[in-house]
Amino acid sequence: MRKTGNMENQRRSVTIRDVAETAGVSVSTVSRVLNGKVDVAKETKNHILSIIDDLGYSTNLAARSMRSQKKNLIGLIMPDIAYPFAIEVMKGVNRAIAESEFDLLVYTSGDVRKRGRVTSEQKYITLLAKSISDGVIVVAPVASEYNIDKPIVSIDPVMSHPNYPSVHATNYEGSRAAMEYLIGLGHKRIGFINGRTELESANRRLSGYRDALKKNGIPIKEELIASGDYTTETGVKCGRQLLSLKNRPTAIFASNDQMAMGVYQVAEEMGLRIPEDFSLVGFDNISESKYLGLTTVDQFISEQGYGAMQMLIQIINEVPLEKQTLKVQTQLVVRSSCREYHES
Structure with missing residues (x-):
């Protein structure tokens, strides 16, 4: 019961007061940082911005007031769109998007090895899920959970059973x-x-x-x-x-x-x-x-992208998922890069 309560607290919308309390400053100080005022010490400003990233706070007031309205936009977050794995994922996602009424917005950090990926991933998810999209697909996420109440589906998650629906191969x-x-x-x-x-x-x-x-x-x-x-x-x-x-x-x-x-x-x-x-x-x-x-x-891989998008659309349309995890069966493809080996 205690654990469930904590999860509920994490999922509620984060307010500017939450940021102020966590950072140990006044609400007005947080407000000055958010509005780009120059009268806040650099160390304090950086501390507040770090807390904002950690809590997943969104400053888009207009979007928050409209969050009950469907936007027909889905976010796709991936570490690097230049690699073949990402391209194959996008092929499947694109196929599902073409069959739906949704549009797609892609965010990327540009490199799987870039430092600070946890922070940037959370920032992108906060922006997309709390402001302009109906839900988000995260490819190869670095975080195991998110304090967001919007639909999220992951492809190739960091654990077998994350606290959100996921797609992975066997x-x-x-x-x-x-x-x-x-x-x-x-x-x-x-x-x-x-x-x-x-x-x-x-x-x-x-x-x-x-x-x-x-x-x-x-x-x-x-x-x-x-x-x-x-x-x-x-x-x-x-x-x-x-x-x-x-x-x-x-x-x-x-x-x-x-x-x-x-x-x-x-x-x-x-x-x-x-x-x-x-x-x-x-x-x-x-x-x-x-x-x-x-x-x-x-x-x-393409089928994983397609399946993840279908799962997300189901959740957005409030259609219950049969399973929280979609497992795509693998298959060995034999070509010419192997030969028999006999010890001499």
């Missing part, structure tokens, strides 16, 4: 399928490049890697596990790390296709051939993987 099962395929080809020394560790998807794929080795009686060697962040740059770094080992892996499983592309770059630099010198598997099945001949796990 990451563990997909990882197991990739590993069983490599092991079935005779590979035992398999390198793994992990993704962003704050995301549930990365942790589930790592668990699939480890469990597949255990099931097949293959020792887990930590030197074969490299830490990436789902970007091509870390794919290059981790690829060099693994392929520079004295006893290098006979296969590498990159937990997304972007990092697998980094491994391709390293192979070219080192004069290694795929799959003649080592096999390579990715995860995502973005369009580029087809042209590279990359064996990968399809997580049907």
Whole structure:
């Protein structure tokens, strides 16, 4: 009961008085900061602005007075729209938008590695959810909960069961399928490049890697596990790390296709051939993987975007969801980047 009460307090609209009390200043001081007055000390001003971000306070009075009215606008927040994963998500979202009466507004921080993403993500959500949109989709969020009373759906959340509806692929099962395929080809020394560790998807794929080795009686060697962040740059770094080992892996499983592309770059630099010198598997099945001949796990990213948008529209239209979590089934796609391995 106590926990429920706290959640209700978090979800109510934050007022200027809440900001003042939390910051330990007067309401008039907060008001002067919000109105751009120059008679507030810089340290005090920065402290108040930080509290505003933390509490998710919205200053749009006109929007708040109209929040009961439907705006037919949905917000999409993602860390980087330039990466193929984001593009595939947007394809699915766009398809659902085309079938609906809603328009779409996209916000991005421009880089998954940018500092302060928690603050900027909360700021965008506050702006969109409390002012100009009917609901928000957040892609690969860095926060596990939000103090907003408007509909929110996440894609690839930070935990399996966040306090809002979510969409994700069967990451563990997909990882197991990739590993069983490599092991079935005779590979035992398999390198793994992990993704962003704050995301549930990365942790589930790592668990699939480890469990597949255990099931097949293959020792887990930590030197074969490299830490990436789902970007091509870390794919290059981790690829060099693994392929520079004295006893290098006979296969590498990159937990997304972007990092697998980094491994391709390293192979070219080192004069290694795929799959003649080592096999390579990715995860995502973005369009580029087809042209590279990359064996990968399809997580049907576009369908995740489409499903998330449909869920959000249902919530906005007050239609009950059958499930709070939509799980999209993964599928192994075999191409030419792997070959059988026989110990000499």
